[in-house]
Amino acid sequence: MTGGKTSLADWINDAGLILGQSTSSKFPNGVATLWDQSGTIHAIGLLLGGTSSFAGYISDAGEVVGESTVTGGESHAFISSETRKMKDLNDLIPSGSGWILNHASAMNSLGQIVGFGTLNGEVHGFLLTP
Secondary structure (H helix, E strand, C coil): CCCCCCEEEEEECCCCCEEEEECCCCCCCCEEEEECCCCCEEEEECCCCCCCEEEEEECCCCCEEEEEECCCCCEEEEEECCCCCCEEHHHHCCCCCCEEEEEEEEECCCCCEEEEEEECCEEEEEEECC
16 A cells, blocks of 8 residues: 555465465555455444544455444444445444454454454453344
């Protein structure tokens, strides 16, 4: 990305889309990125108020999960795709549940998402089923 000093690749799906993170002049703290088949790097983005993001997995359908900082600096798990803007997974669970979903690690073909978060201040794994 323009003005960036670092990039890394984490995952590749069967369509050849590569997932990673890059820095740039626009995203000096790093942003989740997608390399398409032509080698062009696209920023996936940030959640509202965020300053950095990291993508952990891309499905063969092109759905990406990972984490982004939000206002205040806390990390929240997200899902994103070419047709769906980045969405905070915390918006998909009941408010007042005690959970903060911090990172989404992977998803299966049924759309179930796994990751980790905090429940009443303690770190735990989660399974989110649509």
